[in-house]
Amino acid sequence: MTAFFRYLLPCYLIAALSLLLAAFFWQQHQQQQVLKAQLQQYADTVQLSLKPTLGSLSAEQLSQRLAELQFSAVFPVATLALYQADGQLLAVAGAEQPLPAADQLMSFGQSRLQKINGRWLALQAIKSQALPFEQFGSANNLDLQLLIIPDTQPWQWQQHWPILLALFWLSLLLWLAALVLRQQKHRQQSLLESVAQRLLSPDAESDSSAMLSPTLHQALQRHCTQLAQLQQQLQISTEQAAQAADETLHWQALHSAQLQRQQQQRQCVNRWLLQAQLLWQRQEQLSPALFSALLNLQQHYARYQFGSVETQPESLQLASWLQQALPALNSLLPDGSSLDWLEGSDNLTATLSIDPEQLFLLLQAMLALGLRSESGRRLQFRVVLDCSVPTTLRLQLNCDGNGLPRHLSRQLAEGKLTDLQWRDADIALLQLLSQKVQAECKVESLDGLGLSLNVNWPLSCESLASESxxxxxxxxxxxxxxxxxxxxxxxxxxxxxxxxxxxxxxxxxxxxxxxxxxxxxxxxxxxxxxxxxxxxxxxxxxxxxxxxxxxxxxxxxxxxxxxxxxxxxxxxxxxxxxxxxSRKKLLVVDDNETNQAFINVLIQQRLIELYAAHSAEQALSICRQTQFDLILLDIQLPDLPGTEVAKQLRQMPDYRDIPILAFTAHALPAEIAAFKSAGMNDIVLKPLDPCKFDALLSSYRLY
The missing domain is CATH 3.40.50.2300 (Response regulator)
Known part of the structure; x- marks a missing residue:
């Protein structure tokens, strides 16, 4: 047995070393493959982001834009740089090491990826109009090169801890087995030496046979006990080794699932890039407003799906916010289509906590989807805040016609994003946002009955006092x-x-x-x-x-x-x-401040502009500057009688038909005749009766 262990130990050490080396090189290969795929995807994304606005940015703005793209990358990026076709550097972000020389960039050729100085680099060609900057030259077309240098990634030994743990337990098991075999051999030798001494002793010749049997019996009993303990230890070691093997298999399953998720995400990114390219290629098939809206929805879908976007709720009044958002939303309507916005009363009397960006994107996606209804021309969009428990924002879009095409209805019902086409950014963002905000989304589309799109969004709100x-x-x-x-x-x-x-x-x-x-x-x-x-x-x-x-x-x-x-x-x-x-104007000519203040109180709740004059000269001066709808004229003024003021007013072209009322404390029949002969229409007695005064204003249509 000892010879067997001596033969097994070198084999075990060679196998363990081979396994560690294989794990190391496998990880290096896997990291290189993942890095190459990430570089290809990120180069396409950066090109798509830079290309629309490249011709309108300065060198400093280009560097700032590259820094933003470097910060938003899904993997660590050390340097982003833009070169001209001759190798001249235009803009750079995050350059912390020497950049490749022009001859090294020329060595790329048709290949978009190259390994230089032990690191993978990506070079992406970008074609744009000539930039309006002197340092860029005066060529009509610029062939730019985008260079992406990733950060070096250390060897992640933590991913191989199950292999190291299994090797540790196997080594421990071999060591325990060798130790037990050594102890067993030592005890057998001790037992044989003890028996030999007893047999060779002169005092024990007579009863050697009697003493040999009990001694051997006890030795054998102890040996059996030790074997049982050794068997128990071996069983424990076997269970531990089996547990370590199960953990290794579990880790391998998790690693395989992670690789599968990464593969699916790469497929999603590739599909998104393809849809974005198709959208740019087919923008002539859409109106400028609809193309801009779909591009906005597609970009935000990428942010929410592939990045980490934090929700930023704000307290806003829904009615005021909707008024500001209507121009951008109404611009999506094609010619010949009508849209009615219907709101609820709680939109005015409550404020809700919501992310305005998510709300606008949701309304934009619903409206863009509603416009795809076949033969639809009339739309109704209900934006209703329901403050009952639980508080819910109810969004409902109804459209006449024959409803959505069948393939769109099927995609909405099944929720499969893999079948979406270049124009389906509205469906993708609608489903994604509904999941993120935990909103209930329901679509009903029937031939001849049109489209009904409902989104119920649970929110929190607070009551708000509104002025009538x-x-x-x-x-x-x-x-x-x-x-x-x-x-x-x-x-x-x-x-x-x-x-x-x-x-x-x-x-x-x-x-x-x-x-x-x-x-x-x-x-x-x-x-x-x-x-x-x-x-x-x-x-x-x-x-x-x-x-x-x-x-x-x-x-x-x-x-x-x-x-x-x-x-x-x-x-x-x-x-x-x-x-x-339309506010009517009333002139009160009276030198009594109490009467002026009392009239001001009486018309405070009326849409009437009140002017006051305390003398005849002041009244005539005001009437030359302002046209009044009714004049309340006191008879006893400090400078001229009211009848004289009325006669002068009637001589003015603008006041030949304006009602003038005599404001006096008493009126005899002769005085009434004098008032009317001076051009006054009626008489108002002092002190004023509020009810009669209100009826008087109504009769002369001042409100």
Whole structure:
């Protein structure tokens, strides 16, 4: 047995050394293969990022752009450099070691990867228009070379710890076996020497046979006990070796899974690069706005899928944010398509914590996907914040037509990103963002019934105090369903809100009550004779929105805006613009400060501009500069009587028909006749009765 172990030990040492060397060279080979694949993918990515804006960057901006690309690389990059075709260096980022000479760059030839001085380097050709910088020369076309030098990667011995652990346990097992065999041999020799001494002793000749049997019996018993202990130790060592082997197999399985994931990620990156190239090649098939949106979605998909992007939530009011985002979103609409934005009342009365970038990308992806509905021309986008428990942001896009093509519906239902085409960045980002923000995404697409795309996003919000509009608003919309939704949303803005959905009802309401603002959501059909007469006769402030299909016809009759521009946050601005020109002006001529202050209190809640004059001279001077809608004139002024002031006002061309009311404490029949002969229309007695004064203002249509 000893000879066997002496023969086994050199074989074991040679095998262990061979295994370590094989693991070392295998890792070196694997690192080189991974590095080559990473260099090829990163060179394509950097080329795609630099090429669109290369002709508009200075040398310093190029170096800064290369530094940003070096920082965002998925593997450590030591140096990024741009060369001209003759080897002249244009820009560099992170150069911490000598760069290759021009003759070394020429040695690349047609190969994009080369190993120089024991390190792999990548050289990527980039073609661009001539850069507007003197140091770059005056050539019409520049052939640039992008050089990528990765960081050196140390030997990762931690990946081979299972092999080292298995070798340790095997060595320990061999050492224990050798030790046990040595102890067993020593004990056998001791036992034989003891027996020999007893047999050769003269005192033991008579009873040697009697003493030999018990001694041998005890020795054999001890030997059996030792063998049992040795067997137990061997069993423990065997179990430990088996456990080490299981751990080695488990590590190998994890390593294989990691390699498989890396391979899948490389395939995803290659597929993304191919789709990006196809998108650039086929940009002429898309409108500039849609191409820019798809390119933005594709770039952000790469950031969220292949990089680590941290969410940056902000506290924002949804209605105000949507008003700022509408121009960019509405630019995606093709000619002949209409879009209506419908909001909820909680959009005004609450702030939500959300990442604005993710919200814009989600709306952009939904809108780009909705525009792919076959024969779809009319879209409705609902952006509703539901503050009930749990708080949810509900996004719903409805489009008429025949719905999405079948292959898109199948991709949305199955969620397979491997089948996406060059224009499917909207689907990819919609599914990816829905998973990241834990939103529920549901798509319904049926032939003849159109498309319905729903996203329910759980969020947190806080209540917000909102100011109501001081005046009355009348909303007209021929679509009853859309009218009811907008009426419910606008109810959070003003307490004096009315609505109607027919032209006859609209005309009747305008004759019954005065409104500070009229919002007209004009119908989609071409305007008829009744609408033409109405728009020519309406005198109150109004703002009109028309759908794209009949926008040009309505624009010829009345100034109007596209219906896609209407949102809740724009209503206060519209109201302010309308009331700025429709606010009535009242002049009170009285030298009593108490009367002036009391009138100011009475009209404080009315959309009336109050002017005050304390003398006849001041009143005449103000009237020469400003046109008033009603004058309240005191009879007893310190410089001239009120009747004389009224006569001079009637001589002015602008005040021949303006109502002038005598403001006096008493009025006899003769005095009333004198007031009217001076040009006054009516009499207001002091002290003022608030109810009568309010009715007086209403009768002269000051509100």
């Amino acid at each position: 509009l001081p005046g009355s608003v009348l909303l007209f919309d021929a679509d009853p369903e859309r009218l009811s939704e907008r009426l419910a949303a606008l109810s959070g803005y003003t307490l004096q809100l009315s609505s109607c959905n027919s032209l006859s009802e609209l005309q009747q309401r305008l004759t019954e009550q005065n409104y500070q603002l009229l919002i007209l959501m004009l119908p989609g059909q071409i305007p008829g004779a009744e609408w033409q007469r109405f728009l020519q006769q309406v005198t109150m402030p109004f703002v009109a929105y028309a759908p794209p299909l009949s926008f040009s016809q309505w624009q010829q009759l009345v100034p109007c805006r596209p219906s896609a521009e209407f949102c809740l946050a724009a209503v206060p601005q519209l109201f302010a613009e309308a009331t700025r020109f």
